[in-house]
Every structure is written in structure tokens, then in C-alpha cells.
Amino acid sequence: xxxxxxxxxxxxxxxxxxxxxxxxxxFSVARSDNGVxxxxxxxxxxxxxxxxxxxxxxxxxxxxxxxxAVPVACEKCHEGAAEHVDNPSRETIKTVAEMPAHxxxxxxxxxxxxxxxxxxxxxxxxAVQELNCAxxxxxxxxxxxxxxxxxAKFCEKCHQDKVTDGMGRTSHPIRxxxxxxxxxxxxxxxxxxxxAYQMQGTCRSCHPxxxxxxxxEHDAVNAYSVENGGCTECHxxxxxxxxxxxxxxxxxxxxxxxMVPAKHLYNQAHGNAWARYDCTVCHTAVHGSFDSNIFxxxxxEARWGGHCFNCHSLNQ
Amino acid sequence: xxxxxxxxxxxMILGILFAVANAADSGGGKIRLGYVITDEDGxxxxxxxxxxxxxxxxxxxxxxRYLMNNGMNLxxxxxxxxxxxxxxNASLFKPGLFGISLNNQQYxxxxxxxxxxxxxxxxxxxxxxxxPIRQVKIYGGxxxxxxxGQDEYIIPPFGEHLLxxxxxxxxxxxxxxQATFTKGSLTAExxxxxxxxxxxxxxxxxxxxxxxxxxxxxxxxxRLALSGGYQYREDKHDDPxxxxxxxTGWGGARWYLPHEYVFEGRFMAARTDETNRxxxxxxxxxxxxxxxxxxKYGGLRVGYENRIADDIYNRTSSDGYLFDGWLRYFPKxxxxxxxxxxxxxxxxxETLVGDEDLxxxxxxxxxxxxxxxxVALSWQGKVKTNDEIDTRVxxxxxxxxxxxxxxxxxxxxxTYSYYQGSYDNRTEAxxxxxxxxxxxxxxxxxxxxYRKVQVWAGATYYRSKRxxxxxxxxxxxxxxxxxxxxxxxxxxxxxxxxxxxLVTDEYYTGNIINVYLIKSFAI
Numbered sequence: 001x002x003x004x005x006x007x008x009x010x011x012x013x014x015x016x017x018x019x020x021x022x023x024x025x026x027f028s029v030a031r032s033d034n035g036v037x038x039x040x041x042x043x044x045x046x047x048x049x050x051x052x053x054x055x056x057x058x059x060x061x062x063x064x065x066x067x068x069a070v071p072v073a074c075e076k077c078h079e080g081a082a083e084h085v086d087n088p089s090r091e092t093i094k095t096v097a098e099m100p101a102h103x104x105x106x107x108x109x110x111x112x113x114x115x116x117x118x119x120x121x122x123x124x125x126x127a128v129q130e131l132n133c134a135x136x137x138x139x140x141x142x143x144x145x146x147x148x149x150x151x152a153k154f155c156e157k158c159h160q161d162k163v164t165d166g167m168g169r170t171s172h173p174i175r176x177x178x179x180x181x182x183x184x185x186x187x188x189x190x191x192x193x194x195x196a197y198q199m200q201g202t203c204r205s206c207h208p209x210x211x212x213x214x215x216x217e218h219d220a221v222n223a224y225s226v227e228n229g230g231c232t233e234c235h236x237x238x239x240x241x242x243x244x245x246x247x248x249x250x251x252x253x254x255x256x257x258x259m260v261p262a263k264h265l266y267n268q269a270h271g272n273a274w275a276r277y278d279c280t281v282c283h284t285a286v287h288g289s290f291d292s293n294i295f296x297x298x299x300x301e302a303r304w305g306g307h308c309f310n311c312h313s314l315n316q
Numbered sequence: 317x318x319x320x321x322x323x324x325x326x327x328m329i330l331g332i333l334f335a336v337a338n339a340a341d342s343g344g345g346k347i348r349l350g351y352v353i354t355d356e357d358g359x360x361x362x363x364x365x366x367x368x369x370x371x372x373x374x375x376x377x378x379x380x381r382y383l384m385n386n387g388m389n390l391x392x393x394x395x396x397x398x399x400x401x402x403x404x405n406a407s408l409f410k411p412g413l414f415g416i417s418l419n420n421q422q423y424x425x426x427x428x429x430x431x432x433x434x435x436x437x438x439x440x441x442x443x444x445x446x447x448p449i450r451q452v453k454i455y456g457g458x459x460x461x462x463x464x465g466q467d468e469y470i471i472p473p474f475g476e477h478l479l480x481x482x483x484x485x486x487x488x489x490x491x492x493x494q495a496t497f498t499k500g501s502l503t504a505e506x507x508x509x510x511x512x513x514x515x516x517x518x519x520x521x522x523x524x525x526x527x528x529x530x531x532x533x534x535x536x537x538x539r540l541a542l543s544g545g546y547q548y549r550e551d552k553h554d555d556p557x558x559x560x561x562x563x564t565g566w567g568g569a570r571w572y573l574p575h576e577y578v579f580e581g582r583f584m585a586a587r588t589d590e591t592n593r594x595x596x597x598x599x600x601x602x603x604x605x606x607x608x609x610x611x612k613y614g615g616l617r618v619g620y621e622n623r624i625a626d627d628i629y630n631r632t633s634s635d636g637y638l639f640d641g642w643l644r645y646f647p648k649x650x651x652x653x654x655x656x657x658x659x660x661x662x663x664x665x666e667t668l669v670g671d672e673d674l675x676x677x678x679x680x681x682x683x684x685x686x687x688x689x690x691v692a693l694s695w696q697g698k699v700k701t702n703d704e705i706d707t708r709v710x711x712x713x714x715x716x717x718x719x720x721x722x723x724x725x726x727x728x729x730x731t732y733s734y735y736q737g738s739y740d741n742r743t744e745a746x747x748x749x750x751x752x753x754x755x756x757x758x759x760x761x762x763x764x765x766y767r768k769v770q771v772w773a774g775a776t777y778y779r780s781k782r783x784x785x786x787x788x789x790x791x792x793x794x795x796x797x798x799x800x801x802x803x804x805x806x807x808x809x810x811x812x813x814x815x816x817x818l819v820t821d822e823y824y825t826g827n828i829i830n831v832y833l834i835k836s837f838a839i
Binding site for chain 2: 055056057058059060065066067068069070072100102109111142144158160161163164165167168169170171173175176177178206208209213215217219220222224229241242243248249250252255256257258259290291294
């Protein structure tokens with residue numbers, strides 16, 4: 001009996017997908033009226049060819065599509081069309097690029113959930129810089145997300161120093177488009193779900209092997225809104241002279257926050273091993289550990305031979 | 317065999333694209349056929365620009381777009397289909413109705429002199445969304461990242477080689493829905509992660525996340541927008557067995573006050589529990605800021621952040637202050653400045669690091685030349701002091717750039733960056749203070765096309781003195797000639813030279829030549 005009910009309750013995935021798609025098509029057919037006062041043909045009488053600049057992108061005019069899903073029309077973005085028909089001067093028509101940033105956001109957010117609205121948690125550097133949507137997006141464009149450049153090269157306009165950082169000895173694979181600015185820098189600054197785990201979500205998506213949460217976290221990977229921190233406390237993400245994009249190699253990096261313990265300094269058991277090796281030779285789990293609150297490698301003895309844990313303990 | 321499978325997969329994508337294209341309206345793209353020649357000498361692990369290059373024939377389909385009468389749009393950008401550094405992206409969408417996108421890419425990182433010790437990262441994924449009604453979006457996706465190979469780590473200062481195998485797979489799956497209404501939205505999402513490691517024992521783990529987030533203006537008072545959300549996450553690690561549960565809640569407000577003042581505030585509270593070991597970690601973050609804008613002329617903002625981290629051993633508290641602003645009093649000159657301060661103190665218990673003070677400052681000026689481009693100067697610095705061990709790290713970066721562009725001639729860009737820093741141990745118990753600096757010059761020229769010939773060139777000079785003493789020089793030159801019937805011939809030459817003057821086997825010279833035949837087509 002129980003198994004029969006379980007069978008009956010099991011959702012039919014295929015049926016669900018068909019229903020969703022069918023509903024989508026029905027709704028798309030139902031909403032063809034775009035309610036504009038000046039139709040596109042009137043605009044194109046003077047602005048011949050402007051429809052072609054929209055044809056390859058998501059803002060393709062609804063008047064050119066069978067069953068359009070969204071009522072895109074010239075007048076939807078260019079307010080003042082009715083007056084412009086009577087008085088065809090530049091002053092009577094609005095374009096996104098020439099609007100004050102706030103007005104542009106209001107206009108675009110009629111269809112798109114604006115980034116500044118999503119970023120309701122504040123401290124977004126771009127939101128207060130009076131950046132217009134059109135500073136990064138070309139409404140009459142064809143690139144993905146209508147960005148001015150597929151690889152977000154428009155960022156260089158203001159952040160050239162980050163580009164030159166990438167000329168260093170090591171860098172993320174920006175060449176070839178494997179990583180772009182937008183791979184890491186999301187304009188929508190969502191509440192980070194990783195704050196509780198003290199590992200930045202941006203880095204986690206490509207470096208899961210280093211990502212927490214761990215039972216024992218390294219406090220250095222805490223991220224802060226006002227003064228950074230997090231992974232970038234030790235790594236220079238845009239470029240570095242060191243392997244693994246480290247700001248400094250070896251001990252020098254650790255010693256910016258930690259003093260070398262006295263027992264490492266004066267204990268001759270290893271022939272002053274602290275002076276020879278990086279801290280991370282023994283403290284391998286610097287991103288966090290499930291075994292040791294001082295991030296020691298639990299397999300230290302196996303790796304190096306000897307009896308490390310006769311004198312040392314994994315936790316202190 | 318593995319290569320054949322992926323070439324077949326790319327071929328299949330191409331086949332589907334063309335098959336669909338035959339039945340539809342209009343479109344076009346570019347086919348790029350070519351050959352890559354690599355001539356390298358020296359240590360293959362020191363020059364990151366050439367890690368992921370492969371010699372051989374190259375086939376790409378670029379900027380492919382196909383439009384159907386019903387508004388559906390098919391696009392593809394399939395780079396280097398025939399080589400191991402492929403980067404394939406394809407999508408099918410109808411604006412406002414549905415979208416599907418697929419991607420596959422592969423990147424190699426070399427770790428030793430001969431180049432036979434390397435790891436390869438392969439990412440494959442797909443995303444889809446559908447709008448059953450205009451206000452509701454249902455979305456989901458899958459992504460898999462595999463990294464495998466051998467990773468060689470050289471332990472300074474004596475250069476012992478530590479060789480480790482890497483072979484892990486990270487899969488993530490998500491499904492969610494978003495409802496939007498007047499200036500607000502409600503989003504709910506489920507996400508699952510699986511990490512399996514075949515090279516390192518006891519590293520497998522999995523996680524599940526349920527998340528709800530919403531924001532909306534207050535009814536009848538749209539000057540105030542509120543947001544909030546909740547997330548539950550659980551993580552399971554196999555060995556040692558660890559089961560972490562996390563509950564996080566957050567909220568925020570943005571209040572548009574009269575006279576262009578904006579007040580913002582947010583909070584977040586999170587608790588992570590591990591029941592077997594009785595470990596509980598609490599994190600609390602709260603920020604407030606108030607800003608004043610003078611549209612077109614400038615803005616000022618002052619912010620404060622407080623964070624408390626509390627586990628069963630220690631409790632730390634940090635206070636952060638932010639001051640930033642921009643000024644465009646003269647229309648062509650934009651000045652930006654930012655100062656961020658943070659001090660962290662241990663309020664209970666004793667941590668290895670102790671109290672810290674950090675300061676970050678940044679200032680930049682950009683002057684726009686009428687019709688010709690712009691000139692920019694920026695400076696950023698960071699000071700980190702640790703009172704417990706009495707150290708100070710001081711870091712400064714200065715960047716100057718000139719970008720000139722004229723439609724009749726083309727564009728030219730020059731940049732110079734100087735980085736300088738020092739580490740100062742003021743206890744003098746360990747006399748190990750040091751200084752470091754980097755210089756980076758870059759330049760590029762892109763003149764306008766002349767008699768169907770487009771040429772371009774650029775160069776980089778990098779000099780770094782930190783723990784190493786590096787010099788790196790790179791240059792490139794390219795030319796493209798447009799033939800009749802939408803054919804083009806393109807040739808590119810790049811040269812790299814790298815030297816570490818402190819380590820004898822860290823040198824590299826590379827000559828890379830790319831030759832392509834490009835055919836633009838329309839359907």
C-alpha cells in the first residue's frame with residue numbers, strides 16, 4: 001500500500017517540463033500587445049536601418065517577430081516619441097546613454113531587475129559613481145548580455161592598473177577568455193553566503209579544493225566589506241611574481257601576521273628547520289582543516305618520515 | 317581517445333547549429349582555420365601566457381548567430397575546437413521566454429622545466445531558464461570542473477621538489493525560481509555541490525544549500541526599499557566524519573532621503589554547528605552608510621562596519637570605517653578617493669595573530685582630452701600593522717596611463733605602473749626587513765585599416781625585485797588582409813622572454829606564430 005502511494009506521489013518530470021513549456025508558449029502568444037503610441041514603422045521612416053542593429057540581439061523589435069515574448073518597441077526605451085514625431089530634434093527624444101544614471105536605471109528596470117536594486121545591501125562602488133547602464137551595456141548590441149565587449153574590456157577604461165597587474169609572472173588565464181573580469185566581479189553584490197564559512201564564494205567556484213567550510217577555519221580568509229580581506233589577504237588575484245598568485249612567497253607572507261614561535265626558533269631538533277622551510281611545508285592546510293586547528297598536515301609523518309607527533313600535536 | 321570524443325562533441329554542436337540554421341531565417345558567423353607554431357626554449361613553467369598553447373591545426377567558429385522568425389536566437393562561439401585549449405560556448409534563447417546555454421573549456425598549467433608535469437582544468441556546464449509568465453523565471457544548471465595531472469612544488473630556499481598528483485572533480489547543480497514585481501523580487505534556490513578527490517584520500521565532501529531572498533520597496537513609501545533572506549546549508553565531510561550545519565539570516569534597507577541623501581544599512585547573522593565535536597561558530601556583521609550625491613558633480617559616502625566572530629575558544633571584534641567620494645567639478649576631470657580603515661581586536665581568548673590595524677587608501681584622477689582620449693593617474697596604498705608582533709607592511713602602487721584615439725588614425729595606448737612595498741619588523745629580534753618593487757610598461761598601437769590591410773602591435777616590459785629578480789619582455793605584431801568574397805588572411809607573431817636572475821634554470825624564450833584563413837559567411 002505504502003509503495004503504491006509512493007508511486008502515485010512521484011512527480012512525472014517529463015510531464016512537468018511539457019506543462020511548463022506549453023504554458024510558456026501560451027503566455028508568449030497571449031502577450032503580443034505592446035501598447036505604444038508611435039509604432040516602430042514610423043520611427044524607421046527617418047531612422048532607417050536602426051532595426052538591423054537590434055535584430056541580432058535580445059532587443060529585437062517585437063514588430064519583426066511572430067509571437068514576441070516581450071513587447072520591445074522603439075518607444076519603450078526612447079521616451080518622448082510622440083513629441084519627437086512632431087518636433088524631430090535631439091531634445092525631444094530620450095536615449096539611455098544620455099540619461100542621468102538614476103533615470104536610466106528606472107527605465108531599464110521596467111523589464112530588468114536592476115543591479116542597484118539587487119544590491120540592496122549597500123557599499124557598491126559602481127552604484128554611487130553615477131554609472132549609467134549604457135556605460136557597460138550597448139542597447140543596440142549583440143554581444144552576450146549586450147556588454148560593450150564580450151571580455152569586459154570596458155573595465156580597463158577605469159581599471160587599467162589591474163590590467164598591468166596581469167602582466168606579471170603569474171596571472172589568471174585572462175588570455176583566451178578563460179577568465180574575464182566578470183568571472184569574479186559580479187556587479188550584483190549579493191549577500192555572500194560564505195561569510196559564515198569565512199571563504200569567499202567568488203574564489204570557491206573555481207577552487208573548490210581550497211574552499212571551506214572547515215571545522216577549523218583560518219581567520220585570514222574572513223572577507224570584509226570596507227577593507228577587503230579574505231583570499232586576497234594572501235593572494236594577488238590580478239597578477240603576481242610568485243607561484244599561486246601569492247603576494248609574497250614562503251615565510252615572508254605568513255610573517256606579515258604571525259611571529260615565528262620561539263620553539264621553532266631555538267629548538268635544534270630539526271637543525272633550525274624553521275629557517276629552511278616555508279611554514280606551509282608542515283602547516284599545509286592554511287585554508288582550513290578538518291583535523292588540526294593549527295593547520296598541520298595529518299599525514300606529516302608519512303610524507304617526511306620520522307615521528308613528528310611524538311613531540312607535536314595536531315591541535316593546541 | 318579523449319580528444320576524439322571532444323572533437324566529436326564539438327562537431328555535433330556544429331552539426332546541430334547548421335541543421336537548425338538550414339530551416340530558419342538569417343544569420344552568419346566566421347570560420348577560422350589556421351595553424352599555431354610554437355618555438356620554445358627554456359623553462360616552460362615560468363611564462364603563464366604560454367602554458368595553455370598547443371602547436372597544430374586550429375579550427376574555430378566565431379560569432380555565429382542565427383535568427384528565426386519567431387524571435388529565437390541561436391549563437392555559438394567555438395574557439396580552438398581541434399586543440400586542447402578549446403573554449404566552446406553556445407546558446408539558444410528567445411528573449412523573455414527561455415534560454416539554454418552550454419559551455420566547455422580546458423586550461424593547462426605547467427609546473428616543471430620540461431613541461432611534462434602539468435595539471436589540466438576542464439569545465440563543462442549548462443544553464444537553462446524559462447519564463448512561464450513574464451513575472452516568473454524558473455532556472456537551473458549543472459557545472460562540472462575536473463582538474464587532473466601532476467603538480468610540482470619547489471620548496472624554497474633550497475629547491476627541493478615535491479611532486480603531488482591532482483585528480484578531483486567538483487560538480488554543482490542548482491534549480492530555482494524568481495518572481496519579480498514592481499521594483500522587487502523573490503528568489504528561492506536549491507543548490508548541491510559534490511567534491512570527489514581520487515588523488516588525495518579523505519577529501520570527498522558534499523553540500524546542500526537552500527536559499528530564499530527577497531527585496532521590495534515599502535508599499536506607499538517607495539523611498540524605502542527593504543531586503544532580507546535566509547539560507548540553510550549543510551556540509552558533509554567523509555573522513556574525518558564532519559557534519560556542519562549553517563543557518564544564516566540577513567536583511568538590508570536603502571532609504572532615499574531628501575536632498576539626494578541615501579542611507580543604507582544591512583546585517584547578517586550566521587551560526588555554524590558541528591554536533592559531534594560541540595563546535596559552534598557565530599558570525600555577526602552589520603554595516604551602515606550614508607551618502608550624499610550632487611548629480612553630475614560629485615558624491616560623498618561615509619560607512620561603518622562591525623563584525624564579530626565568536627567560537628568556543630575566542631571572540632574577535634572588528635570595526636571598519638569607509639570614506640569615499642568622487643568629484644567632477646570640471647567636466648573633463650574626474651577625481652576619486654577612498655579611505656578604508658579596519659582594526660580587529662581579540663575581546664575574549666587569545667588568537668595566534670592578535671590585534672591588527674589595516675588602512676587602505678586610494679586616489680585616482682582621470683582627465684578626458686576632447687576628441688583624443690584620456691590621461692589618468694592613480695595611487696593606491698595599504699598599510700597593515702600588527703601590534704602583537706610589532707610589524708608593519710606598507711604597499712603603494714602608482715599607475716599612469718595615456719589612451720589616445722582618433723577615428724581618422726586609430727588608437728594608441730601607453731601605461732606605466734610602479735609598485736613599491738616594504739616589510740618592517742620593528743622588534744628587531746628577527747632582522748628580516750625587506751623592500752620590493754615592480755615596474756610594468758605596456759604599449760599598443762592599432763592604426764586604422766589602410767587598403768584592406770589592418771596591422772597592430774604592442775609590447776610589455778616587466779621588472780620585479782621582490783624575493784626574486786625578474787625581467788620579462790613580451791611583444792606582438794599582427795596583420796590582417798581582406799580578400800574578395802569575405803575571406804581574410806591573418807598572421808600574428810608573439811615573442812616572450814623571461815629571466816630570473818637569481819635562479820639559473822628560470823629562463824624562457826618563446827616565439828609563437830599564428831596563421832589563419834578566415835571566412836565570414838551569411839546564411
